[in-house]
Amino acid sequence: MLRVEGITRSFSGFRALAGVGFDAERGRVTAVIGPNGAGKTTLFNVLTGHLKPDGGRILFQNNNIAGAKPHQVFRLGVARSFQLTNVFNRLTVLENVQVALLSRAGRSGSLSRGSLSECAARARELLDRVGLDGWAGQNAGRLSYGDQKLLEIGMALAGRPELLLLDEPTAGMSPEETAATAGLIRRLPGEGVTVLFTEHDMDLVFGLADKIVVLNQGLCIAQGPPDEVRAIAAVQKAYLGVEA
Numbered sequence: 266m267l268r269v270e271g272i273t274r275s276f277s278g279f280r281a282l283a284g285v286g287f288d289a290e291r292g293r294v295t296a297v298i299g300p301n302g303a304g305k306t307t308l309f310n311v312l313t314g315h316l317k318p319d320g321g322r323i324l325f326q327n328n329n330i331a332g333a334k335p336h337q338v339f340r341l342g343v344a345r346s347f348q349l350t351n352v353f354n355r356l357t358v359l360e361n362v363q364v365a366l367l368s369r370a371g372r373s374g375s376l377s378r379g380s381l382s383e384c385a386a387r388a389r390e391l392l393d394r395v396g397l398d399g400w401a402g403q404n405a406g407r408l409s410y411g412d413q414k415l416l417e418i419g420m421a422l423a424g425r426p427e428l429l430l431l432d433e434p435t436a437g438m439s440p441e442e443t444a445a446t447a448g449l450i451r452r453l454p455g456e457g458v459t460v461l462f463t464e465h466d467m468d469l470v471f472g473l474a475d476k477i478v479v480l481n482q483g484l485c486i487a488q489g490p491p492d493e494v495r496a497i498a499a500v501q502k503a504y505l506g507v508e509a
């Protein structure tokens with residue numbers, strides 16, 4: 266589904282991405298891991314069009330999307346969550362998802378009562394998928410941090426993405442919220458959503474991912490099934506470096 270080839274990106278001379286290449290398969294959960302500063306967030310920003318790469322190709326279903334604008338990438342079926350910047354605190358949880366649904370339909374300019382109620386049923390379905398159905402009528406600002414992040418995932422799913430990118434989805438979550446997020450990620454491929462995510466919690470990564478891509482200093486130093494990646498000395502070294 267996704268093939269990344271030789272992606273480079275520098276920030277005033279510093280090579281944050283130094284030629285990253287890997288594949289992510291349809292219907293699978295792929296994790297991108299690597300120490301702090303490895304380039305994971307920069308990679309996600311490049312994949313979704315929020316940063317232009319200096320070079321390289323990003324083939325999403327055989328379209329080269331390197332350098333495309335965020336809305337173009339989104340329209341092709343790639344969604345992400347934005348660490349709460351998309352959540353409207355003073356709208357209800359249900360209304361947040363309705364706004365996401367309407368904006369996907371290109372009708373956000375005319376939020377009439379009619380169109381809002383039209384998509385209420387679908388919004389409830391999405392809340393059910395992310396486990397927030399009990400919170401539909403509450404203001405989003407009253408949700409816990411972890412539940413707001415789940416709401417954001419629900420809003421991202423409103424766009425019916427084929428590929429969903431999640432950058433550290435469980436950061437700052439309680440153990441219960443982390444478990445709920447893991448359950449959601451595990452269900453997504455069965456619902457037609459391929460997942461690419463970054464995560465610090467290695468138990469979660471090795472428990473969830475079908476494939477692991479390891480970044481270190483802007484390069485992919487390993488990729489493969491969890492058991493293979495765990496055994497690679499360079500991976501152990503990159504992580505031992507962090508611990509030291």
Ligand SMILES: Nc1ncnc2c1ncn2[C@@H]1O[C@H](COP(=O)(O)OP(=O)(O)O)[C@@H](O)[C@H]1O
Pocket residue numbers: 276281299300301302303304305306307308
């Ligand atoms: N906008 C930016 N300007 C300058 N340096 C940046 C910028 N974004 C990221 N970097 C640098 O690029 C490197 C990779 O960062 P990042 O992609 O956030 O890593 P990760 O998500 O793996 O922790 C870091 O050294 C970071 O300081």
Ligand SMILES: [Mg+2]
Pocket residue numbers: 305306307432
């Ligand atoms: Mg990051």
